[in-house]
Amino acid sequence: MSDNSRTILSRRAVIGALGIGTGLAVIGSPTSAADTGIQFTHGVASGDPQATKVILWTRALDLSDQAKNILGKWEISATEDFRALAGTGTFKTGPKRDHTVKIDASGLEAGTKYFYRFLVGDVTSLVGHTKTLPIDDTNIDLAIVSCSNYGQGFFHVYGEVAKRDYQAVVHLGDYIYEYAEGGYDNPEVLAQGRKAEPKTEILSLEDYRKRYALYRTDPDLLAAHAAHPFICVWDDHEVANDTWKDGAQNHSDDEGDFKKRQSAAFRAYMEWLPIRESDDTSAGKIYRTFEMGTNASLIMLDTRHIGRDRGLTYGEDLPMRTTAFHFAEDKTPVAVLDPAEVAKLPAASIKHITVPFLISKDGAKPMTDWEQVKVLDPAALPAGYSFIPDAPKFAKDVLGNAERSMLGTEQEGWFSGELAKSKAKDTPWQIIGQQLLIGKVGIPQLQDNEIDFTKSKFINAKLMGFFRMLGQMGLPMNLDAWDGYPAARDRVLADIKANANNAVFLAGDTHNAWAFDVADATGDKVAVEMATPGISSPGFESFLPADTKRTEEALLKVSPEMKYVNANDRGWMDLTITSDKVSAQWYFVSTVTKPEYEVSKGPMKHTLKGTHTLA
Ligand SMILES: [Fe+2]
Structure with missing residues (x-):
């Protein structure tokens, strides 16, 4: 980056060229009497530079008849006066593409600064600056x-x-x-x-x-x-x-x-x-x-x-810690905290149930009382209890x-x-x-x-x-x-x-x-x-x-x-x-x-x- 003094296109210059702040017409906004005829409503832009080509962009429409397609011309030059053109051609745009214009200007010199503009009849766009990539x-x-x-x-x-x-x-x-x-x-x-x-x-x-x-x-x-x-x-x-x-x-x-x-x-x-x-x-x-x-x-x-x-989100995708409960026939399920004990029991009789833990300075202890677990309301846990992420x-x-x-x-x-x-x-x-x-x-x-x-x-x-x-x-x-x-x-x-x-x-x-x-x-x-x-x-x-x-x-x-x-x-x-x-x-x-x-x-x-x- 060079220093600020090399202002190549100031905000003020753009505002002046576009009349921004004095009623720039935007598609969809009501057209006033002053907003008629051909206008380049949104300035110019360039992009995707390569060594010999660059995309040039503008938006042009006839504010008196926005349903109309319009024809225009584009120019790119290594000099600001556009006397010698490095490229030129025509464009057509209309409501189908929201009046935007995109040109792939090719045949350019590598590592070169260019000026470009668009013309419809006697209306000329702002002049943009662009650069090709070096080789x-x-x-x-x-x-x-x-x-x-x-x-x-x-x-x-x-x-x-x-x-x-x-x-x-x-x-x-x-x-x-x-x-x-x-x-x-x-x-x-x-x-x-x-x-x-x-x-x-x-x-x-x-x-x-x-x-x-x-x-x-x-x-x-x-x-x-x-x-x-x-x-x-x-x-x-x-x-x-x-x-x-x-x-x-x-x-x-x-x-x-x-x-x-x-x-x-x-x-x-x-x-x-x-x-x-x-x-x-x-x-x-x-x-x-x-x-x-x-x-x-x-x-x-x-x-x-x-x-x-x-x-993923922690709200939706984070599993909470579970405790193994042994469901023996006709008996109240019993919590089994030792994994070695769980391994000894028939797998079909074990269910891993998400339970809250009592948090204290001694650590976290799971809720193991089945009567309490059975009726638990996750939104209203007893004091001191929290679910713990696994x-x-x-x-x-x-x-x-x-x-x-x-x-x-x-x-x-x-x-x-x-x-x-x-x-x-x-x-x-x-x-x-x-x-x-x-x-x-x-x-x-x-x-x-x-x-x-x-x-x-x-x-x-x-x-x-x-x-x-x-x-x-x-x-x-x-x-x-x-x-x-x-x-x-x-x-x-x-x-x-x-x-x-x-x-x-x-x-x-x-x-x-x-x-x-x-x-x-x-x-x-x-x-x-x-x-x-x-x-x-x-x-x-x-x-x-x-x-x-x-x-x-x-x-x-x-x-x-x-x-x-x-x-x-x-x-x-x-x-x-x-x-x-x-x-x-x-x-x-x-x-x-x-x-x-x-x-x-x-x-x-x-x-x-x-x-x-x-x-
Ligand atoms: Fe953002």
């Missing part, structure tokens, strides 16, 4: 971003990214959020006009289109798109919270067929994001590789939609189930092949752009008096007590991340060990900044992970409100692979790749809930070729 050992600077929630805050991060010089912006997902107004936003931010469109949770193709159209009126996001090519993958919220291949936590039966919703979401994503389309992307396969010159292969994975099995059974049989997949068999195989191809070319770095933390995160043992439960919608003292106990049993904090798919993680890390030269995982999703040394199943350090904070979505501080320093200490203490965490701030990460070093420099913004903010430089971590660890 030599040029150093690569990437902005790594994720989790931009319109109703949670201002997109200052996009504005800052727009001002700086990058090869590309890598967006690790949660580009939009699907919630209804009031579902997952900040009242202080809503009061400043950042209201959801549509107001309901988005379910249909029209809904998803309108949500993208809303986000793309944000001047900071528009500026970032106009300034750099984006390389995007989706996380869960591009469809619905905590999604997997066949469903989502935030999808209920009364919201219709999930697959129909998912395909509507995928279609709107393809229409609105500058991603290269193919038969694969139509089928929802967006995992793909970018050769960043000779220094790095950027391998983008989909850890959400294409092959992921349902995520952590070893959960870890072995449920969490440890080798069949559970994160990537799906096809993507796992593809990933292995991409690593091997990159290694065969002697490419020093395999950068893996994906959503979820792969480093292991334990449950911080913060005490109740350290947590301000009044500030959290997610946790209370009872739940925290339960979490602390799970943590003491060695269970991970976030079952939605790779921690919830340990067998799949082991397979991926074994692959890294066998087939990569130097692997760097990128991650988003958590809204916080992290760095890890990542060890495989044998304990060998095989990769590092550098994770970017969210652009505006709230992070750990909203889940577990406590003194930030204490939270960070507590997280580091229970997570030996973790080398860095910022549990409080929104921002982004600059990734610089040279032939022998990859560095992450974190940046943070002072607030996302107010229009005025400051940027601060966070720490820098790097990894040297051959070390597989952070320095």
Whole structure:
């Protein structure tokens, strides 16, 4: 990244060019007398750069007749005056694809900066800036971003990214959020006009289109798109919270067929994001590789939609400890606590029954009185009694189930092949752009008096007590991340060990900044992970409100692979790749809930070729 002074396309310039703030027309909103004729309503964008081609995007419609298809022209040039064109052609768009335009501009020079624009009649779009990938050992600077929630805050991060010089912006997902107004936003931010469109949770193709159209009126996001090519993958919220291949936590039966919703979401994503389309992307396969010159292969994975099995939750999937009862004929069942005694009895006469335990300083004793067990109300246990999670059974049989997949068999195989191809070319770095933390995160043992439960919608003292106990049993904090798919993680890390030269995982999703040394199943350090904070979505501080320093200490203490965490701030990460070093420099913004903010430089971590660890 170069310094701030090299502003290549400022937020102000974009606002001026688009007339944002003075009545930008968005499809679905009433058309005023001024909003007539041809307009490029959502600026320009570029994406999926390769050495000789790049996707160019815009949205053009005739506001006087939105049912009409329109014809236009595109131009790309190495000079800002467009005198000599490196490429030009025509386009046609209309309501069938929500008036979006996508061009794959090819025949370009590698490692070159270009200007591009669109024209319909005498109406010209904003001029965008883009770059092709190099084919030599040029150093690569990437902005790594994720989790931009319109109703949670201002997109200052996009504005800052727009001002700086990058090869590309890598967006690790949660580009939009699907919630209804009031579902997952900040009242202080809503009061400043950042209201959801549509107001309901988005379910249909029209809904998803309108949500993208809303986000793309944000001047900071528009500026970032106009300034750099984006390389995007989706996380869960591009469809619905905590999604997997066949469903989502935030999808209920009364919201219709999930697959129909998912395909509507995928279609709107393809229409609105500058991603290269193919038969694969139509089928929802967006995992793909970018050769960043000779220094790095950027391998983008989909850890959400294409092959992921349902995520586990402690609420639904954690078995509780049982006690064996012997059911002898005509007799009251008797608890048998000694496993050796249980083994001697006929198996058919033994039932393992979930019972609560009396917890005292002497330990935990199961409830053994059958009369008491028989009439037990799990919601109203006698004083001192609790159900106890069966952590070893959960870890072995449920969490440890080798069949559970994160990537799906096809993507796992593809990933292995991409690593091997990159290694065969002697490419020093395999950068893996994906959503979820792969480093292991334990449950911080913060005490109740350290947590301000009044500030959290997610946790209370009872739940925290339960979490602390799970943590003491060695269970991970976030079952939605790779921690919830340990067998799949082991397979991926074994692959890294066998087939990569130097692997760097990128991650988003958590809204916080992290760095890890990542060890495989044998304990060998095989990769590092550098994770970017969210652009505006709230992070750990909203889940577990406590003194930030204490939270960070507590997280580091229970997570030996973790080398860095910022549990409080929104921002982004600059990734610089040279032939022998990859560095992450974190940046943070002072607030996302107010229009005025400051940027601060966070720490820098790097990894040297051959070390597989952070320095
Ligand atoms: Fe997110």
